[in-house]
Every structure is written in C-alpha cells, then in structure tokens.
Amino acid sequence: MAKEIKTIGILTSGGDAPGMNAATRAVVRNAIAHGLKVKGIMKGYQGLLNEEIIDMDARSVSDTIQKGGTILYTARCAEFRTPEGQKKGADICKKHGIEGLVVIGGDGSFQGAQKLAALGINTIGLPGTIDLDIACTDYTIGFDTAVNTAMEAIDKVRDTSTSHERCSIIEVMGRNAGYIALWCGIANGAEDILLPERYDNDEQKLINNIIQNRKKGKKHHIIINAEGIGHSTSMAKRIEAATGIETRATILGHMQRGGSPTCKDRVYASIMGAYAVDLLREGKSNRVVAYKNGKFVDFDIDEALAMKKDIDEYQYTISKNLAR
Ligand code: ADP
Numbered sequence: 001m002a003k004e005i006k007t008i009g010i011l012t013s014g015g016d017a018p019g020m021n022a023a024t025r026a027v028v029r030n031a032i033a034h035g036l037k038v039k040g041i042m043k044g045y046q047g048l049l050n051e052e053i054i055d056m057d058a059r060s061v062s063d064t065i066q067k068g069g070t071i072l073y074t075a076r077c078a079e080f081r082t083p084e085g086q087k088k089g090a091d092i093c094k095k096h097g098i099e100g101l102v103v104i105g106g107d108g109s110f111q112g113a114q115k116l117a118a119l120g121i122n123t124i125g126l127p128g129t130i131d132l133d134i135a136c137t138d139y140t141i142g143f144d145t146a147v148n149t150a151m152e153a154i155d156k157v158r159d160t161s162t163s164h165e166r167c168s169i170i171e172v173m174g175r176n177a178g179y180i181a182l183w184c185g186i187a188n189g190a191e192d193i194l195l196p197e198r199y200d201n202d203e204q205k206l207i208n209n210i211i212q213n214r215k216k217g218k219k220h221h222i223i224i225n226a227e228g229i230g231h232s233t234s235m236a237k238r239i240e241a242a243t244g245i246e247t248r249a250t251i252l253g254h255m256q257r258g259g260s261p262t263c264k265d266r267v268y269a270s271i272m273g274a275y276a277v278d279l280l281r282e283g284k285s286n287r288v289v290a291y292k293n294g295k296f297v298d299f300d301i302d303e304a305l306a307m308k309k310d311i312d313e314y315q316y317t318i319s320k321n322l323a324r
C-alpha cells in the first residue's frame with residue numbers, strides 16, 4: 001500500500017495564467033480539509049532551489065479566487081533543467097518534508113515534475129497556460145479568460161478599423177500554437193486567421209483576399225495573426241503597399257495573460273486543484289490532471305508529454321466559410 005502523505009507542496013511555473021490562484025486555493029483548502037499540511041513554493045522551480053518556501057493555511061488563499069496572475073509568483077529556471085538542479089530540488093523537498101508536489105504550468109513545467117517524480121517526490125501536474133497547447137487536455141487553466149480578453153480588445157480595434165475602412169492585423173499570443181488565434185478569429189468574425197499550424201506563407205493569397213473583400217463591400221479586413229507567425233508590423237507595411245488600403249498592426253501582448261479569471265477558469269481550475277490533492281492522497285505520482293471528452297481525468301506524465309495536438313480541422317474550415 002502507498003505511504004500516506006502528510007505534507008504537500010505547490011508551485012506555479014512558466015507563464016502565469018488567470019485561474020492559477022483558483023487552482024492554488026483549491027489545492028490548499030482541499031488538502032487542509034483532509035488534514036494535510038501545505039507548503040507554498042514561491043517563484044516556481046527557481047524558488048524551490050532558493051528554498052523560498054512558506055507554510056500555507058486556509059487564510060493564505062483568502063480573497064484570491066477572483067485575482068489574475070499567481071500569488072505564488074512564477075519564474076523560468078535554467079538550473080532546474082540540469083540533473084544537478086533536479087537532485088537539489090528533490091533534496092530540498094525532502095528537507096522540508098514535502099512528500100507530494102502540485103506543479104501548475106505547461107509542458108516544460110511537467111518535464112520538471114517528471115524529473116522530481118523519478119527522484120521520489122510524488123508529483124501531480126495541472127495544465128496552466130493561456131496557450132491551450134497541452135495535448136492530453138481539451139482545457140488549460142487561463143485559456144478561457146485570455147480568449148475573452150483578446151476578443152474584447154479585438155472588438156475595439158474593429159470599431160476603429162471599420163470607421164477608417166482599414167485593414168487591421170491583430171497579433172495574439174500562443175507561442176507556437178494557434179488556438180488563441182483560431183478562437184478569436186471565429187469569435188471576432190475575422191476575415192483571415194493565420195495559424196502557425198496551417199499558414200503557407202502565401203502573402204499574395206492574403207492580399208488577393210483583401211482586395212476581393214473590398215470589392216464585395218466589406219468596410220474592414222481583420223486578420224488575426226498568431227504570435228508563432230509574428231512579423232505583424234512588416235506584414236502590415238507590405239499589405240498596405242500592395243493593396244493601397246491603409247493597414248495597421250496591433251500586437252495585444254501580455255494584457256492577454258492578466259485580469260480576473262472567467263467563471264469557467266475559476267470553476268475548472270478549482271476542480272483540477274482539488275483533484276490533484278485527491279490523487280496525492282491515493283498515493284499517485286507522475287500524473288497530470290486533464291479535461292478530456294467532457295470529463296476530468298488524469299494521465300501518466302510520460303504518456304501526456306508524448307501526445308500530439310493539432311488544430312481542429314473542422315473549426316478551421318468553418319472559420320473560412322463564416323468570413324465571407
Ligand atoms: P511551460 O511550463 O509554460 O511550458 P517553460 O517551458 O518555460 O514553461 O518551462 C517552465 C520551467 O520548467 C523552466 O523554466 C524549467 O525550470 C522547467 N523545465 C522545462 N523543461 C524542463 C526539463 N526538460 N527538465 C526539467 N525542468 C524543465
């Protein structure tokens with residue numbers, strides 16, 4: 001039988017995401033509800049290596065469910081990518097009595113969790129990233145808030161773009177993944193959506209589409225460009241030169257990552273946080289919590305990291321038909 005865990009740790013790692021606090025709160029409170037002690041590790045793996053570890057109680061997470069960012073702070077840590085850094089991290093966990101650890105982050109953070117699991121610390125990953133780029137799950141903490149924030153910003157750009165009868169290229173985040181771009185493209189009724197997973201670099205086709213749409217009487221032309229393609233400003237200059245239509249680029253940037261989480265992010269993050277604690281209580285390790293086919297489930301981290309994710313072809317196809 002698995003050894004009963006008495007103390008768990010929690011950290012947030014990689015880019016912050018709205019809903020991370022809801023997840024942290026759920027981890028802390030579900031753990032306390034079951035008589036476990038909780039240690040908060042500040043600033044991700046960097047804070048672990050620096051032993052920035054605090055005791056958490058139910059009040060440590062009061063008034064946080066509605067807050068964006070992460071109260072535990074976050075960081076990227078090069079040292080933790082090395083076997084020496086990982087060993088040091090596991091030793092520090094043991095020194096502080098941390099037998100189980102919840103890591104909220106993306107694929108990179110899960111690789112760190114996987115290493116700690118191999119060194120004897122029971123680890124559970126929670127998918128926390130606005131990018132939705134984790135293959136094993138249909139939902140990641142923060143995506144819903146980020147796309148809603150971006151959607152509202154794009155609506156505003158659209159108003160001014162229509163008034164001036166311009167073409168607007170709006171660049172959204174997502175690293176190498178196009179999910180934020182695709183969802184905003186559909187939600188904002190964009191004329192073109194450029195996804196790293198699909199873009200063929202045929203700028204002439206884009207230019208022809210802009211000219212055609214103008215002939216059809218469209219007053220604006222909204223292009224959602226994913227960060228993974230980038231170069232929105234230079235693209236705008238080339239489009240303006242080729243079409244004679246005033247073209248502006250707007251890069252939304254980090255505003256997409258902040259703000260109060262949506263209801264969905266608060267609720268799903270809360271469920272996932274509580275679920276992670278239940279897995280640790282069952283003696284599980286090296287697992288990642290996921291939302292798949294309408295259910296909260298968990299996968300082995302090795303299996304989860306080996307999975308591949310692609311853009312939903314149907315969503316991409318209809319997005320083009322809806323932009324006529
Ligand atoms: P995300 O978790 O959002 O994918 P990163 O890829 O930046 O973000 O990873 C966050 C942190 O996780 C890194 O700064 C590093 O400390 C740790 N990490 C990433 N990859 C590995 C790895 N292969 N082994 C150990 N730790 C890793």
Ligand code: F6P
Nearest residue numbers: 015129130131173174175227257
């Ligand atoms: O992974 C989340 C994310 O916001 C990506 O969309 C983006 O590529 C990256 O993080 C930006 O990272 P930084 O905060 O270091 O600029």
